[in-house]
Amino acid sequence: xxxxxxxxxxxxxxxxxxxxxxxxxxxxxxxxxxxxxxxxxxxxxxxxxxxxxxxxxxxxxxxxxxxxxxxxxxxxxxxxxxxxxxxxxxxxxxxxxxxxxxxxxxxxxxxxxxxxxxxxxxxxxxxxxxxxxxxxxxxxxxxxxxxxxxxxxxxxxxxxxxxxxxxxxxxxxxxxxxxxxxxxxxxxxxxxxxxxxxxxxxxxxxxxxxxxxxxxxxxxxxxxxxxxxxxxxxxxxxxxxxxxxxxxxxxxxxxxxxxxxxxxxxxxxxxxxxxxxxxxxxxxxxxxxxxxxxxxxxxxxxxxxxxxxxxxxxxxxxxxxxxxxxxxxxxxxxxxxxxxxxxxxxxxxxxxxxxxxxxxxxxxxxxxxxxxxxxxxxxxxxxxxx
Numbered sequence: 001x002x003x004x005x006x007x008x009x010x011x012x013x014x015x016x017x018x019x020x021x022x023x024x025x026x027x028x029x030x031x032x033x034x035x036x037x038x039x040x041x042x043x044x045x046x047x048x049x050x051x052x053x054x055x056x057x058x059x060x061x062x063x064x065x066x067x068x069x070x071x072x073x074x075x076x077x078x079x080x081x082x083x084x085x086x087x088x089x090x091x092x093x094x095x096x097x098x099x100x101x102x103x104x105x106x107x108x109x110x111x112x113x114x115x116x117x118x119x120x121x122x123x124x125x126x127x128x129x130x131x132x133x134x135x136x137x138x139x140x141x142x143x144x145x146x147x148x149x150x151x152x153x154x155x156x157x158x159x160x161x162x163x164x165x166x167x168x169x170x171x172x173x174x175x176x177x178x179x180x181x182x183x184x185x186x187x188x189x190x191x192x193x194x195x196x197x198x199x200x201x202x203x204x205x206x207x208x209x210x211x212x213x214x215x216x217x218x219x220x221x222x223x224x225x226x227x228x229x230x231x232x233x234x235x236x237x238x239x240x241x242x243x244x245x246x247x248x249x250x251x252x253x254x255x256x257x258x259x260x261x262x263x264x265x266x267x268x269x270x271x272x273x274x275x276x277x278x279x280x281x282x283x284x285x286x287x288x289x290x291x292x293x294x295x296x297x298x299x300x301x302x303x304x305x306x307x308x309x310x311x312x313x314x315x316x317x318x319x320x321x322x323x324x325x326x327x328x329x330x331x332x333x334x335x336x337x338x339x340x341x342x343x344x345x346x347x348x349x350x351x352x353x354x355x356x357x358x359x360x361x362x363x364x365x366x367x368x369x370x371x372x373x374x375x376x377x378x379x380x381x382x383x384x385x386x
Contacts, residue, residue, distance in 0.1 A: 023065075023094040026125045030091050031133045032057050034074060034102060037083025039143045047143040050076065053109065055085050055139070059100030060123065066093035084136070097124040099260075102139040111230020111267070112184045113192065116140045118323065118345050120260045140345070142230050142325070147267060151223040154276040155181070157236055159215040162281040164238075165258045166247040171281075175241040179217050180206040180253065183234030185265065187221055191235060196251035198239055206237060206253075223267070231325060231345070233262035236281055256282055264344040266325060277343060285351070286342055289328075292350040297321055302369040302376035305355075309381035312358040316341070316367060319350045324371040328353055331366045338365065357382050 034055060040048045048055070055074045060066055069092075074085035091098065100121050104114035117140045126132055157179065162171040180201060182189035187207075194205030201208060209217040237253035244252045261284050265277065278286055285291065297319035305314045320326060328342035338360065341353045355367075360382055368377045 025092055025094050026128045027090065027092040028125050028129075029088060029131045030123065031086060031088045032074065033084065033086045033134065033136045035083055035136050035138050036085060036141070037081070038138065039141065040083045048104065050082070052106075054105045055141075056103050056105060057087060057089065057100060058103045059120065060089070060091055060093075060098045062099055063093075063095060065095055066091065066098050068092075091123065091125070093125060095125070097122050102137075102141060104139075104141050109228075111142060111228050112232055114141070115184065115192075115233075117142075117231045117233055117262075117264060118260075140231075140323075147223070147225060147227045147229045149225050149273065151267070152274045153221050153223055153265070154274075155209075155219045155234075156276065156278045157209060157217040157219075158278070158280050159217065159238075160280070162238065164243070164246060164255045165282070166252075166255055171238055171255075172240060173215060177239045177241070179209045179211075180237040180239070181209060181219055181234060182206050182237060183232060183265075185223070185232035185234065185267075186227065187223070188219075188232075188234060191233060191262075196237060196254040197244060198253070200253075209236070227267070229267045232265045232267060234265065235262055236279070238281070257284070264325070266327065266343050275340060277340070284344060285346065286344060286353075288354040289342055290352050291346075292317075292352060296348060297350055300371065300374035300376070302367075302378060304378055305367070305380045309383045310357070311362075311383045313354060313356050314380065315352055315354055317350065317352045318369050318376075320346060320348055320371055320374075322348050322373075324373065327368075327370045329368050330355060331368065333364055333366075341367075 036048055036055060040050070056072045057074065058072065060068050068089050070089035071087055072089070074087040076082055076085050078084050100123060102116040104110045107113035159171070159173055163169065164171055180189065182191040182205065184191050189207045190205040194200035194203060200206035207219065209219045212218050236256050238255055239253055243255065246252050246255070263279055263284055298321065300321055301319040303317045305316045307314060316328065318328065324346065326342050326344065326346045327340065329340050330338040332338055341355060362382050364379055364381060366377055366379045369375065
């Protein structure tokens, strides 16, 4: 009997070894070029300082089947263009494509601890021994500054129709044990550390939301003055009966988004001391904002709200031509901010936001759309009744 087991074991080992030997490794010489001219030498306390800061290419080998040789730290070799940084890496992989991102360092000088916001980037390998020069890329890294005053932030979460991204099944809301939060903003968990499991709640890598009513949960925090401003990412994590066994038990509570999507919070510009953001589980856009499918705009546009005049609700349609950080805000005649409808990164497309004004007095109001490359303002009329 022992002899038979030994023979069986040898067969299995030989089979695995043979399979591994037949994986084909492709090697590319890849040049990465970043344009950081928009953030170099601007902004107090948070701009890219060539004497202090570095820009790196991180990843490419996150899958465990890729090796990277070369200096990940990018450098400026063109003295006439101080914002152009490059590096060349030797990438060898058994896969067709690999994930990566830019990262600024040192992390304590940068919002999001220096990580580029948004989805991971992908490099698709060419045939073996190819020399590849990628197009110039503007990293999604934003300069920050020291936030001057305390800010009370409330994140509301609606779980209606929530789906576990790992298995595509509805999350049984009656079985929820807790909902956690991990982010790149200090004091709101740590999205870059921990196991995405229940243990993170005891280490501080995950903080807990409060159940308010039915499908609604809430997290509140006072962000102290002195925090770096900029773009921060966050995700929700749901623990319910059986959730810790899904995905083979690996990061089981990282169950909100696939493909590295996140919610985003913009701590920059003029914000009121109290701000509330409404989230829908699994949707990176704020609640009440929908993307109009199959529409790709040719230019930036902010349309007139409709209906106008209105009471109590109206819709605002806007278009963005490329991936950008977008804010859509409502102001009164005194220039006081009434509500933030959008405060997140969005891909190119046409979007429609809904605004409810049941608690506002009749009169003239303004709404402003801002992106990385455009800004628009229009006005509307709120009537007592129509």
